[in-house]
Amino acid sequence: MDATFWATVGLVIFLALMVYVKVPSMVGKSLDNRADKIRDELEQARRLREEAQQLLAEYQRKRKEAEREAGEIIESAKHEADMLVREAKQKTEEYVARRTALAEQKIGQAERDAVNEVRSNAVDIAVAAARQLLADKVDATVAEKLFKSSVQDVKSRLN
Known part of the structure; x- marks a missing residue:
């Protein structure tokens, strides 16, 4: 008997010993467990990827919404600034118109006062001249006689 025979018998x-101890089923079970573990990890990785994609989509939506709101706020601020400018311009024009009207009224009053003063002075001068002539x-x-007739005239007008 040669060595190959004994090597074959040993093999x-x-x-047979491996089959008796159930090594192939343990190896199969170990491989099945390993495959299940890898499958679970792949499933978990797929779920995490889906969650990440959902979060990315949500953040992109929120970013677009924030950009839209910022645009609306800017547009609203521009509109409000335009309204304030128009309002300030209108108030300034009204103020200038009121001040102009007031100045014109003061000038008119000053003119009337000056005319009245000139008339008063003219009357005073005329009275003084008439007194001097008389x-x-x-x-x-x-x-x-003039005094008596004037008194009579005043009495008749008072009654």
């Missing part, structure tokens, strides 16, 4: 005994031309008897 067969070894294989004093030069009228004597005491004529003055007495």
Whole structure:
């Protein structure tokens, strides 16, 4: 018997022993467990990827919404600034118009006051001149007659 025979016999005994101890089923079970573990990890990785894609989509949606809101806020601020400018311009124009009207009223009043003062001075000068003329031309008897007639005229008008 040569060495190959004994090597073959040893191999067969070894294989029989392995089958008896149930090594192939343990190896199969170990491989099945390993395959299940890899399958679970792949499933978990797939779920995490889907969650990440959902989060990415949600954040992109939120970013677009924030950009839209920022645009609306900017547009609203521009509109409000335009309204404030128009309002300020209108108020300034109204203020200038009121101040102009007030100045014109003051100028008109000053003109009336000046005309009245000139008239008053003219009347005072005319009265003084008439007094001087009457004093030069009228004597005491004529003055007495004028006084009496003036008194009579005042009495008749008062009654």
